[in-house]
Amino acid sequence: MYSDYFHPLEGFFVSENDMVMENIVVDIQTIKRETQVLYHRAGPRSEVCFNPDDVRAAIVTCGRLSPGVNTVVRELVIGLWSQCGVRDIRGIRSGYRGFYSSDPVALTPKLVDNWHRTGGTVLETSRGGFDLQKIVDGIEANGFNQVYIIGGDGTMKGAVKVFEEVKRRRLKVSIVGIPNSVDNDVGVIDRSFGFHTAVETAQSAINAAHVEAESAPNGVGLVRLMGRTTGHIALNSTLGSRDVDCCLIPENPFYLEGEGGLFEFLEHRLAENGHFVLVVAEGAGQELIPRRPEDKDKRDEYGNPVFLDVGPWLRDELKNWWKKHHPNEQFTLKYIDPTYMIRAVPGNAADNIYCTLLAHSAIHGVMAGYTGFAAGMINGVYAYIPLDRVAATQNFVDVNDHKWAWMTSVTNQPDFSCLAKSIKEE
Amino acid sequence: MYSDYFHPLEGFFVSENDMVMENIVVDIQTIKRETQVLYHRAGPRSEVCFNPDDVRAAIVTCGRLSPGVNTVVRELVIGLWSQCGVRDIRGIRSGYRGFYSSDPVALTPKLVDNWHRTGGTVLETSRGGFDLQKIVDGIEANGFNQVYIIGGDGTMKGAVKVFEEVKRRRLKVSIVGIPNSVDNDVGVIDRSFGFHTAVETAQSAINAAHVEAESAPNGVGLVRLMGRTTGHIALNSTLGSRDVDCCLIPENPFYLEGEGGLFEFLEHRLAENGHFVLVVAEGAGQELIPRRPEDKDKRDEYGNPVFLDVGPWLRDELKNWWKKHHPNEQFTLKYIDPTYMIRAVPGNAADNIYCTLLAHSAIHGVMAGYTGFAAGMINGVYAYIPLDRVAATQNFVDVNDHKWAWMTSVTNQPDFSCLAKSIKEE
């Protein structure tokens, strides 16, 4: 037939047999469990396991900032207070270390009333400080029996350990996680809260790059967006804009020189259009950036090789390459790193609603007696997910799926990875 | 147990047996079809049924405006052109009537390049003008073999008729709908495009109402939001804000006077807080607004009773009631109708991405030989839905579900409908 016209999407065909289900909430009694991974639906249960007078709740925010953290905290406080009658709610300051290094703050609806209008986290966060025994000692010493933990990948891994230590000590403490990763790298759930806001806010950085690129002969705008292990923000920001010529993400290796490489593509586009907008996820190209000998064996606190900043490296590579190959032609490259301007905004309406329902889901789960779970949205429905499953899975961009194919069809960028593979194979 | 503390959510309990499925794309060969409503997954097929040189595509925008219409048109044009090699793409002007009353406009990637930056619809829309025979005559006369129809509920109903007439005449014309309703009242699909943007934009109207209410003694801010048959915008805007005291929607009848009525609640809140923010969906309270005798039998073009504007009526009722019951107390009511300022904005990033993928889904379906379908998202996955099913179903706010319950727990407004029912029963 005429399938050769679909060239940009080649290899991403959907089978005629692929069907989408309309109703995805099922009764566990009637379904054959072995055929499906299932999660408990979130929501209020008819019976609750806590006398509100006995509840002593702790809320902690860990890890990197993302839009909406304060909304989640606000809604936890107001939900516990107004719907459940809980009066003893404490905020832990500066992340996990706050359990043992500073006094918890009493949280009331009045205090948190305007927190959703502010980006960041009023409770503060900090890196490191995860000392399991001290943390659980702190939980015990303070008499907390509900612990709400907001944070990303590393934080959820920590929450699993806290949950297990609490079990080991036979403490009656419910542990619930609310995954929070602006990179959207948390697995199982549809998306992390704050992600929509981040993609929205990234538009203004891409717009600026586009304007800068168009305002100079051979103008290039380079935007580095967040995403250490995954390119969700880069991909979605590129799709949300229409001004990006090329999008580089960790899941899709690229290379600079030679046939089919980035330099060639850049050269071609500049000759054609006179300007070029490049979006790169911070984790892209790690394997390309030269490590100084003294850094070769350095590891971060999680044992990973120290992370290298792709932005300035790529900026310099592009400038040097141009100077070498087009010494007499003008070339203007503007580099934009909007990280903090993206992540420090308050959540937009969509994220604020999502944060509210996540917080309420978490409360209902805890009050109903669940523990060791995370609250999240799965296929549009709020559900409870075992903490260890959330901590063990990651959400990558599937470069064999439509969304990526659609992106490449929008930018018409070459399939670097495909060529990268063929080069390796040679 | 302690379930009595969950009072605002009483009656909305989730069963322990309710489970959410992780994987919702299934192989039609292996699933028992009778147990599930299934839809074909959207995406490119390995074989296509059109030679691009033979394609003559028409795109038409009908019905009320919503953010993102121009993005869908743009992506249809660019997708057909760049991915499928189609060169003959026409825009129909001013809705259905354009098929027979004006010449189609040639659409090219260059022409539509910036359309996504503009709200409304460059192709223009208009009410009425649905003359089936003339429309299909126009399709035949122009030689269109792919017709992309963007519009709401009424438009989709029209598309079904066009599809059937095309079949009756044995024309080789593919008909595809892309549902577009800022009210979010289209059934089956997760949400209409433009809805997220509308909810976002409505925040500024609610903010203004809140500021006005707080700046006067006994200040009331009344915001009328879109939603003729359903209160999705009102509900989600209320959840996205934290400043609304009461939200009235068509699905949840209310009443003004007497115990548990709106006036009593208003009086109570003003006494307590000194100000009051009220959001009302345009279709709420239709049964309460007095019809002039001469209007009693008037019908609109679809045979429905003529629609009455709840906003000014409610404004006057509130003012009069206060004057009567508190003649010596100040009272300031500010009424805001932000309809056009909400619906006339361009789509935000989330909606722009959604519009892109809807347009691509539609193209792939048509090129693969599907017809009489709509492109939509179901549980987060893009799918093809029979046009008649889309046209026959409506998406209401489920006031027996969590989201509504959560909203009432946020506003603490009384359950008017519950009382309304008990009053009726007496």
Added chain:
Amino acid sequence: MYSDYFHPLEGFFVSENDMVMENIVVDIQTIKRETQVLYHRAGPRSEVCFNPDDVRAAIVTCGRLSPGVNTVVRELVIGLWSQCGVRDIRGIRSGYRGFYSSDPVALTPKLVDNWHRTGGTVLETSRGGFDLQKIVDGIEANGFNQVYIIGGDGTMKGAVKVFEEVKRRRLKVSIVGIPNSVDNDVGVIDRSFGFHTAVETAQSAINAAHVEAESAPNGVGLVRLMGRTTGHIALNSTLGSRDVDCCLIPENPFYLEGEGGLFEFLEHRLAENGHFVLVVAEGAGQELIPRRPEDKDKRDEYGNPVFLDVGPWLRDELKNWWKKHHPNEQFTLKYIDPTYMIRAVPGNAADNIYCTLLAHSAIHGVMAGYTGFAAGMINGVYAYIPLDRVAATQNFVDVNDHKWAWMTSVTNQPDFSCLAKSIKEE
């Protein structure tokens, strides 16, 4: 010469002899006073007349809302507290009536810290309530010796009376006004605070009108903007946008029917462009709107004829006229009244800076011993203006000046007033 090419500006020629001065701050000792109206420059004096321990300051906000009121209050409080060491600062609630009807609120830097982020006035305002004796009794009873009055035209007139009564009673009370009128109708000063923000915010209403107009065949977008006696907001919003076809203001009479009238212009533009955006200041066309017999002699609280709403009247006139003259042609008119959405936003950066410097100017003047003055900007320099002069002058759009001429050259609208005059003369 070729002056006939400047047709749109005919009549607005600048003389070659018109010169602009660079240095406008002069020494009163060296200038011939009779040749110039001069105002004391604002700023700290080397000697102050108040012992901060003895200061008891009152701040009151009156009249209609405008962006920045809360910033002025915040800066008065923080300026008095931090720079002058004043500790006894009170907010009067709900405008002038608050001096006698409710207890003042103690204001501290901590309390007002975030007020500049909020539109409206946290101190509340209300109409009426100006009872001179009660107000001055209240000032005396509370022991206030510095009274900061924020408000518009009517409020400044009231401030003059308060100042005179205070003098009559020989009270040692400094009275200072900070003029606040979103309409920008206060005389002498360059512009009212909040005006820039209002013009900025009005852009989104004009954008919406433009989108609505362009999305329908013969589409008209009608925007009513604030401005009872003057069209500054309408004029500047029109100049700030490029999408307005016609701008109607109180200073420039217009008429509907006949040659050179609005209807003719509308008809012409629709035939030419297919759409039409019309901006009307709320005070335009008062003499054209029919008054009901029972309203003929009605007066508002200031003795002016009751104000009629030009927006809905004009909307209906346009619709009816079209229906009558083009019964078979489509016509879509969307009416937008963004008043509250414009005035209820917080000040933008330019206005926030202006508010800060106005507040500081006021404080310095009072501390230096001035009274009966207003703080304002004159030709870009902060100055002290006698209250009675501010209250007695109004700032109109000069339709014989360039700005108006430039506006008409942008819209190419006919000079209604010119024709209106010639008609009258006939």
Added chain:
Amino acid sequence: MYSDYFHPLEGFFVSENDMVMENIVVDIQTIKRETQVLYHRAGPRSEVCFNPDDVRAAIVTCGRLSPGVNTVVRELVIGLWSQCGVRDIRGIRSGYRGFYSSDPVALTPKLVDNWHRTGGTVLETSRGGFDLQKIVDGIEANGFNQVYIIGGDGTMKGAVKVFEEVKRRRLKVSIVGIPNSVDNDVGVIDRSFGFHTAVETAQSAINAAHVEAESAPNGVGLVRLMGRTTGHIALNSTLGSRDVDCCLIPENPFYLEGEGGLFEFLEHRLAENGHFVLVVAEGAGQELIPRRPEDKDKRDEYGNPVFLDVGPWLRDELKNWWKKHHPNEQFTLKYIDPTYMIRAVPGNAADNIYCTLLAHSAIHGVMAGYTGFAAGMINGVYAYIPLDRVAATQNFVDVNDHKWAWMTSVTNQPDFSCLAKSIKEE
């Protein structure tokens, strides 16, 4: 008296004799010219010196980007076309070099219709390329008789040379400058266009810095804002925000170590508040940043010492100092450089109006026969200023004036410069 309470403003007293003039447009015939610097008022003259059929106008944009450049170009084109009947208008591409290195682009109202919605410059700009003879050769070869030059300080200096060379060659070519410097460093005029927009946009960077600072224990947000020789953007952004603890500008030397230095102030504020927001103009502290030996004698194209980036240097200095003096305390510094995100936005309404009136002023001056002048606003009135005077003067922040004093009273930062001086004197 009590003047000791005004401590933050000490030294900035205004004299009682300082008076502000109300009327600053005077008749040159009646004023004693020696007492005042006077400029011709801008506006249409009754006689013009060009036959529009003979006009061949060139428009060029040079130097760094600022919001509103495209608006000025658009209004020049539309003004020349619609008001003056000029039909031959050309855009010079990529700055001065475009006069000799590429073909001019024909500009029409239709082409430029939407340019005001885009940041940057559609005509493109570039650095360098000022070859006087080639430029004037290009002007002659193309037959241009009106040349509109948009650009900053360096561009205006170039315009003077072009003007003089044109005179030398006795060409009948009018040269007019429209000063454009986002830094606001152009002298004589009230402010550069785009400056208001830049200050507005900078707020979001300061907000982000504030959120980041507040979300971490001992959190510091450092924002580098534009301003090579002057701190206007830094100062006004600080005044527009309320969240800045310290503002460093080129006009006010600072130092890091020792009593009264930045480190001490930082330490004090962190101890007090736990967070610190620091705004630094890019040109601040040049004398403090160590130059590498090989850079010592390097000069930029204007012969100035190569400019050093204060941002990363200050970031590292702060981090190292903290590490050294508080090795066991957490410290989080986030560095934000929003340059391109600030300057690449389109003009806001205030700037768009300003750009329009500047463009019209320029046209009227040229048509009336003026040449060698710049169009600008002086004390709120549009005027014509000799090009050489504009090129020769610079607009600095007066740190002996109120605005700076008010800023320091807002931040309470120490007077580094005062101490710096006293240290030097020792």
